[in-house]
Amino acid sequence: MEPFRKPFEVGSSFPFDFVYRDRKHWQTELPDHLHDWYELVYIYEGKGTFFIDQTFYDMKPGDLFIIPGNTIHRSFPDKEEPVTSTAIFFSTLFVQTASFGDTFSYLRCFDHAKKHKRYKFEPTLQEQLKLERLIDELELEQREQQPGYRQAILLQLEHILLLMNRRIIASSREYAKADGPLIGPLWMRSILHYIDEHPESPLGLSILAQMAAVTPAHFSRVFKQLTGMNVTDYVTAKRIIRAKELLLASDENIRLIADACGFESLPHFHRMFKKVTGQTPAAYKKATPADQA
Known part of the structure; x- marks a missing residue:
């Protein structure tokens, strides 16, 4: 199954969305998906597994997951004890940090998570209570829509991000060195890392199975079971x-970018890019930041 591209309103003047205390059942949970907006997921109860980027996490009450934009992810709620969670979505344009002579950014915790491949934050009990209070206030503002509710939502979100940044960045050494999740075989984690680092390489099922020293059938079965996607x-x-x-960060020719990312031809690149993003590569490159949010 291809990753689902969660739709958000393009160019919205209020680039924010919110799913409050939602019970996640394994039959109805979204497939693997990605989106340009950033996402926070807070777990109230239940258990399951969360796949983010190339990493598998156990879900338990009190966990907070930090998902930068354009990151493949999917949750697998337990069949017997399904997860109840709140999900917060927002564009990077929604959170603008004023400059006061320092380098603080509300989005730094997302950059930190992406850099270290650590997308799970385990707040203390006191922090959990504070997060739940802030989320409840977000929901109240969204539901009642009193004058200034959009500004109030932004303030509550900024408060949540401030709390996360102070905790995660202050303890960045311990956070970065923490033991990673041990879900899945070692060869799976190695292969996911290799795919992430070498997108331009031949990455067919038989090649990856050979690298993992397992049969293609076993590789395909375990890969689909753990990630929810087939290899292709x-x-x-x-x-x-x-x-x-690369389209946003460089002026390279689109054909060269297609080659650098491992696409077999320029038409194939155009076809797959539009299928996943809804835009052609050229349109995406020319789009304003607001259009990409």
Whole structure:
């Protein structure tokens, strides 16, 4: 199954969305998906597994997941004890940090998570209570829509991000060195890392299975079981994510970007890019930041 591109209103004057205390059932949970907006997921109860980027996490009450834009992710709620969670979505344009002579950014915790491949934050009990209070206030503002409610929502979100940044960045050494999740076999984690670092390489099922020293059938079965995607769709999504980064960060010719990301031809690149993002590579590159949010 290809990653689902969660739709958000393009160019919205209020680039924010919110799903409050939602019970996640394994039958109805979204497939693997990605979106340009940033996302926070707070777990109230239940258990399951969360796949983010190339990492598998256990979900438990009190966990907060930090998901930067353009990151493949999917939750797998437990069948017997499904997860109840709140999800917060917002564009980077929604959170603008005023400059007061320092380098603080509300989005620094997302950059930190992406850099260290650590997308799970485990707040203390006191921090959990504070987060839940701030989320409840977000929901109240969204529901009642009193005058200034949009400004109030922004303030509550900034408060949440401030709390996260102070905790995570202050303890960045311990956070970065923390033991990673141990879900899945070691060869799976190695292969996911290899795909992430070498999108331009041949990444077919038989090649990856040979690298993992397992049969293609076993590789395919375990890969689909743990990530929810087949190998081809996962590799394509990773290559598209890399292409989006190169389109925005460089002036390279689109054909060269297609080659650098491992696409077999320029038409194939155009076809897959539009299928995943809804835009052609040229349109995405020319779009304003507001259009990409």
